[in-house]
Amino acid sequence: MLRKFINRIVAVFFAISLSVFMLTGCEATRKNDDSIVLRWVTYQASDVPLDIKEVVEAANAVSKEKIGVTVNLEFQPSDKLNLMMASGEYYDMVFTSSWVNPFDKGATAGLYRDVTDLVKTETPALYDYVDPFWEAGTVNGRIYGIPLLKDMGAEEMFRINSDYFEGKKGMVIPERMNFEDIEPFLKAYKEDFPGRYPLDMTKGGIPGYMNSVERVVQTLVVLPFGEGHEASNVIPFYECDQLMDRFRLLHKWYKAGYIHPDAATIESTTSDKSIPVRFGVAWKGYQGYSNPENWGFNVKTSIYEGPFLSRSSEQGAMISICAACDDEHTKACLKYLELLSTDKRFRDILAYGIEGKHFEYLENGTVLRTDTGLSRYNTALYQTGASAAASVESVSRTFLADPDQWKGVFEEYKTDGIYSAINGFAYDQARKEDIIAALNAIYSDYKTELITGTSDPDKVLPVIKKRMEEAGMKELVEDVRQQLREWEKLNHE
Known part of the structure; x- marks a missing residue:
């Protein structure tokens, strides 16, 4: 046991030492016209967006003017992130979470910078924005990660074909039900279509089946x-x-x-539009499951449990700063994250792309992705910042979202949230x-x-x-x- 402990300490020391070496060697490339250039590595959920270079350039023009900081944004798969952490490869900011590049593992190994004091003194607006969710980024009372506000709690729901069950069968789909209450719907469909399978299921099981x-x-x-x-x-x-x-x-x-x-x-069932009952994990007011244009019929959601708030759910998306970062670059990282969290127009660039090309603003204050945006810059919001800091997306011009959606989400957490007893x-x-x-x-x-x-x-x-x-x-x-x-x-x- 002692040998394993010593080996672990040596590995961490080597990683940090290597990072410091790389920092010194890369210093010349991380200054540009008196602005600080940060290497920001985020999680690659699917293909790298085709227009990423153009979008980052547009964002850099804004951040350079406002805070003197620009970024080189990289999308990397989970195995590459793990290799970076193990080898001590230098970065300034990196995506971390409870499910990809595990935060608790990296923080306890000493890979991330302690920003407890700096985040309060240098970026008070960022500190206030994240509050009261700082515990998710805290280990032993010190802050090593910046939680990205999104759906911090997990709500599990059924996505149900309302045209069939309510229109044809006369059944009522409630806003909430117990998990077992879906059984009469499954039974009714099976009786009408004996050769079909009414409950969507692939090898991944129920999405978020451990969230409870x-x-x-x-x-x-x-x-x-x-x-x-x-x-x-x-x-x-x-x-x-x-x-x-x-x-x-x-x-x-x-x-x-x-x-x-x-x-x-079964790997996927997305092409089978006949399945009448599917699972979902989302939040209050989420529209992505209900757009009839996607399915060919109207869909209603019924929540069967949640919202559950735990350390793992609140660590759904985070950013940590490399332990080898000096004060200047650590402050630059925090300033950049503060701008992302408090300037909605700036946040929308990395969230949705370039206005007029990748998305447009609708009259109610929400955004709508264009065909170009859907094909060339269709990222998940959490990959480039706090979801709640961006404008809310509508799925069509006639299926409009609530621009104040996130306000309702966080109010629900206060009134109906089910919290873990060991959060922190x-x-x-x-x-x-x-x-x-x-x-x-x-x-x-x-x-x-x-x-x-x-x-x-x-x-x-x-x-x-x-x-x-x-x-x-x-x-x-x-x-x-x-x-x-x-x-x-x-x-x-």
Whole structure:
């Protein structure tokens, strides 16, 4: 254990030393006409936008004039981000989150710059904008990441063909329902179309199927919402009744013929417009699921749980600054993020592209992407800044969004949000990384069939439990509980 700890420290020291070396070597290329040039690496969710160079140039013209800072924006896939972190390759700002380039892992390894004091003194408007979500970017009371405000909580919903169920069947689609309440809809459709499968399901399972619990260690160790912050409430995922009941219900629906028999191997169903019930993860007022032009019929959404707010959900998109960044460039990063968060017109450039070419402003204050924008600069908002700082997008001229959508979202979090009891706790996974790797390998053997309803959980889960306990699950859980007890003493006494 001591040798592993020493090796880890040496690796971090080497990475930071290499970064400092690269910083010195690249200094000449990071100054341009008295402006500071930042290397900003973000996550590549799909293809790199074709017009990225043109859009960044337009954004740089604005940021150079306003704050004397420009960026070289790179889109990189998750494996490249992981390699950058491991090798110590220099960057100024990098995309990090709970699901890509894991923030807690990088922050606890010392890869990110502590900006606790600078963000308050140099960019108070940025600090006020992110508040009260700074805990997501905090480890041991220090800020290492800037959360990008978006859907900070997870709301799970059904997307339902209202033309069929309400128009033809006379059924009522409520704004909210319980998960199991969709069963009569599935049954009605199956009776009318015995050869079809009414519930959309691919090998990925239900989108966000773990959002109803706090993922303390990936999907392996969880804390059910509604439980207190006591260490004893942290459990292996297979001991969570809520998750297990969900898997049992999916298997029931699978046997009833509501789920395609090959669901565990299906990559995508986007081309099949006949499926009447799909899943969604979004937020209050989101329109993307409901545009009839996309489906050929009207769609209504019905929320079945949430909004859940946890450390993992609030870390959905973040930006961290390299630990090797000097004060000048750290301040430049913060100034740039402050501008992105507080200047909507500037934010819209990186969000949607160039006005008149990639998007236009509509009379109600929302934006509409053009055909050129959809084909040449169709990025996800979180890739280039806070989603909530950009103008809201309408899906068509006749299907207009609410320009104040995000105000409603964050008000809902205050009134109806379901919060994790251990928000702010970050488990140091490096302590048991070998066990975690072994447990993930075991889970991957069963995951796809389990989350698609293909397997009977009452037969599979005992096997998973036995194998995982042999691989060290109990040791991992106890280590998590020990760290949590230490955290509780500091935060709840």
